[in-house]
Amino acid sequence: MRLSRYFLPILRETPKEAEIVSHRLMLRAGMIRQESAGIYAWLPLGYRVLRKIEQVVREEQDRSGAIEILMPTIQSADLWRESGRYDAYGKEMLRIQDRHERDILFGPTNEEMVTEIFRAYVRSYRDLPKNLYHIQWKFRDEVRPRFGVMRSREFLMKDAYSFDLDQEGARRSYNKMFVAYLRTFDRLGLTAIPMKAESGPIGGDMSHEFIILASTGESEVFCHKALLDLPKPSPDLDFEGDLQPIVDSWLSHYAATEEMHEPARFEAEVPEDSRISARGIEVGHIFYFGTKYSAPMNAVVTGPDGQEHPVHMGSYGIGPSRLAAAIIEASHDENGIVWPESIAPFKVGLVNLKVGDEATDRACEAIYGRLEAAGVEVLYDDTEERAGSKFASMDLIGLPWQLIVGPKGLAGGTVELKNRATGERESLSIDSALARLGG
Amino acid sequence: MRLSRYFLPILRETPKEAEIVSHRLMLRAGMIRQESAGIYAWLPLGYRVLRKIEQVVREEQDRSGAIEILMPTIQSADLWRESGRYDAYGKEMLRIQDRHERDILFGPTNEEMVTEIFRAYVRSYRDLPKNLYHIQWKFRDEVRPRFGVMRSREFLMKDAYSFDLDQEGARRSYNKMFVAYLRTFDRLGLTAIPMKAESGPIGGDMSHEFIILASTGESEVFCHKALLDLPKPSPDLDFEGDLQPIVDSWLSHYAATEEMHEPARFEAEVPEDSRISARGIEVGHIFYFGTKYSAPMNAVVTGPDGQEHPVHMGSYGIGPSRLAAAIIEASHDENGIVWPESIAPFKVGLVNLKVGDEATDRACEAIYGRLEAAGVEVLYDDTEERAGSKFASMDLIGLPWQLIVGPKGLAGGTVELKNRATGERESLSIDSALARLGG
Numbered sequence: 099m100r101l102s103r104y105f106l107p108i109l110r111e112t113p114k115e116a117e118i119v120s121h122r123l124m125l126r127a128g129m130i131r132q133e134s135a136g137i138y139a140w141l142p143l144g145y146r147v148l149r150k151i152e153q154v155v156r157e158e159q160d161r162s163g164a165i166e167i168l169m170p171t172i173q174s175a176d177l178w179r180e181s182g183r184y185d186a187y188g189k190e191m192l193r194i195q196d197r198h199e200r201d202i203l204f205g206p207t208n209e210e211m212v213t214e215i216f217r218a219y220v221r222s223y224r225d226l227p228k229n230l231y232h233i234q235w236k237f238r239d240e241v242r243p244r245f246g247v248m249r250s251r252e253f254l255m256k257d258a259y260s261f262d263l264d265q266e267g268a269r270r271s272y273n274k275m276f277v278a279y280l281r282t283f284d285r286l287g288l289t290a291i292p293m294k295a296e297s298g299p300i301g302g303d304m305s306h307e308f309i310i311l312a313s314t315g316e317s318e319v320f321c322h323k324a325l326l327d328l329p330k331p332s333p334d335l336d337f338e339g340d341l342q343p344i345v346d347s348w349l350s351h352y353a354a355t356e357e358m359h360e361p362a363r364f365e366a367e368v369p370e371d372s373r374i375s376a377r378g379i380e381v382g383h384i385f386y387f388g389t390k391y392s393a394p395m396n397a398v399v400t401g402p403d404g405q406e407h408p409v410h411m412g413s414y415g416i417g418p419s420r421l422a423a424a425i426i427e428a429s430h431d432e433n434g435i436v437w438p439e440s441i442a443p444f445k446v447g448l449v450n451l452k453v454g455d456e457a458t459d460r461a462c463e464a465i466y467g468r469l470e471a472a473g474v475e476v477l478y479d480d481t482e483e484r485a486g487s488k489f490a491s492m493d494l495i496g497l498p499w500q501l502i503v504g505p506k507g508l509a510g511g512t513v514e515l516k517n518r519a520t521g522e523r524e525s526l527s528i529d530s531a532l533a534r535l536g537g
Numbered sequence: 538m539r540l541s542r543y544f545l546p547i548l549r550e551t552p553k554e555a556e557i558v559s560h561r562l563m564l565r566a567g568m569i570r571q572e573s574a575g576i577y578a579w580l581p582l583g584y585r586v587l588r589k590i591e592q593v594v595r596e597e598q599d600r601s602g603a604i605e606i607l608m609p610t611i612q613s614a615d616l617w618r619e620s621g622r623y624d625a626y627g628k629e630m631l632r633i634q635d636r637h638e639r640d641i642l643f644g645p646t647n648e649e650m651v652t653e654i655f656r657a658y659v660r661s662y663r664d665l666p667k668n669l670y671h672i673q674w675k676f677r678d679e680v681r682p683r684f685g686v687m688r689s690r691e692f693l694m695k696d697a698y699s700f701d702l703d704q705e706g707a708r709r710s711y712n713k714m715f716v717a718y719l720r721t722f723d724r725l726g727l728t729a730i731p732m733k734a735e736s737g738p739i740g741g742d743m744s745h746e747f748i749i750l751a752s753t754g755e756s757e758v759f760c761h762k763a764l765l766d767l768p769k770p771s772p773d774l775d776f777e778g779d780l781q782p783i784v785d786s787w788l789s790h791y792a793a794t795e796e797m798h799e800p801a802r803f804e805a806e807v808p809e810d811s812r813i814s815a816r817g818i819e820v821g822h823i824f825y826f827g828t829k830y831s832a833p834m835n836a837v838v839t840g841p842d843g844q845e846h847p848v849h850m851g852s853y854g855i856g857p858s859r860l861a862a863a864i865i866e867a868s869h870d871e872n873g874i875v876w877p878e879s880i881a882p883f884k885v886g887l888v889n890l891k892v893g894d895e896a897t898d899r900a901c902e903a904i905y906g907r908l909e910a911a912g913v914e915v916l917y918d919d920t921e922e923r924a925g926s927k928f929a930s931m932d933l934i935g936l937p938w939q940l941i942v943g944p945k946g947l948a949g950g951t952v953e954l955k956n957r958a959t960g961e962r963e964s965l966s967i968d969s970a971l972a973r974l975g976g
Binding site: 105141 | 584609629639653654657678
């Protein structure tokens, strides 16, 4: 992409309304624009990141055997009356009347609708297990939306729902999502630690939040240092095999959010030099809730015993829009964002230091053409801004690599390659630089 | 994908509520499920098709130089008050109050919002032209939604908006979209004909609907036969070059919808044996509307003359959810859907005629593994249904190729490859069949 033809509205000043660093950087880097309180448009750079996060989430859901569908944003109130939640859900639910004065709502979550879909088609335990997920925009009418897309009213959510004959099957489905989440966050460049969460109406131990450590996190968390270095599940893992040992290896170490923290246990179980107490951001939540929806909504299957059984369900959420902000909270420096390569909006920023200089233009065009031809995503700064401003913008938007091309270097046959994360700069021939970038 | 693990709820009976063939087939093939009047969930098979259509649309928008963003579904009423449309728009607009009793709405279209985004950042004619598009769910509260996703209340729309200094620039932007649409529909396996549409408040000749011919179409259209065979623009076309000759080659032949039809002109301009009068379905609309929004909303740029000018805008819509149905209207037979390969949910249906027979299972597993490894999308029917039912389902869901594997053929070293569109069947060795399918 040529910057001169792109739409990258960078702000030189720090917007006053932004309280946290990810919000400030997303506004400054031209990633998002607030359209009303807690409602954002995703500008080109931001949307590229959001789609890449979404794709990583999708690939890991698919790998685990979950199946993608898409449920609509608007739901009928009657569906929520079946579960009893229409009246129970508070003011965060956006309630609407259509032109025929029917009660509808903008879905804040989809347990009821997915249960309705399941019960319409599935009759037998032989068709289980099933895990249906979708990645769809949700709306929760927060009384005081803030922190940008970290806590917005309209937000993107991947929510998966598992269906099993019994609790034992549900545990296997739960474990698949547990492992899929570990892989997902790892690919996003995050160290996410599963922590026991409030277990809700069912009791039991199948409710975990995935928390990333970030100094700007919203709440305090406590865990054993060993969790930072546990190996992540490999991509060739057999999701149909026994995943309990992997889950156990994570749950054998102390990890708790503020709400669930037990200081005495923490001190007893974790040696002093292994205790971590830090700030954390919740980036995922997985949850087993048994027959809470299937029983009142009559989502039943015939078991091997010939009897009807309400299915055991779990739900599993990750917010890609929130993740875009959370990743910045975990990965930035004083000059701007530092994107992990897996979700960077472009891999390379190509900086032409002297637009109008024939040799520099020609070298840049050749490099740009070769990178594009090789399928390397490159943002080519072909504008007439001065060099200092170009460097500042590139650092701000945080592309992993900057390839800097100017007349001086070219005279000596070299260009400069800068690694955004480490700040290292290296002079190389054009061919070596391209080889390094996969071009 | 193994069918035994998939979620493909095929209906044996024809649903009564479905009035048109695409609606019937989408329900029967387990592509969609109605959640409330005019509101559908996309089941796995349907969602795969929808995403493929979306991706073809995206690629052709990108190729033409348009830039993708994502605007939210919920918009503030105040924005629509600026253009005067909040009061003017009828009951199709879904009006909502949030918890603070602010007027908001579920966007039926995005002219106001994109104009707001543009005016916030762009100041100079030097930053033009720009074309911003998004692919987002919209809501129009149709009084009587019907025909499934062909006319639903919640629907997916690609809407692009171009910004230019003057009408001459706007025409160049318009032509890019004209050509991009020709390419898009061609890739989707459709013959779409641009037809002059009501020009709206501006007058002039820059408003066209793209219509596909289908015997079940909603309205009558009239055109010159030559339009069916005009060559489509090539992918290496330079969108920065002069596109007017391409546009003219299409507009030089008579083509009109019922509303715009002039029988006398039709008969004068088109020889009798070249006259086509047929049913058509609108699948796209492109439209130049000048300063209709930029003037009241004060979206201005400084021109070369140093003065401020309201920008000239156009909007360009394609509905991917509607297209899924329109493609079926144009491509089906008495046994079901016939997908064009570019958007088929899977390329190949692998039919195991005797699950449990060791040799057949082994051959199917080997074929499945090789196709997957080669990146060929395959749906493997590994269920215990009887052969007749498997064939009927495969024909219904319309995958381009069926690879049929049974003990008899295997004994002679062959499998059968069936082309869904032509019905041709061929006995081949496994290796030849795989080679044919890119495996």
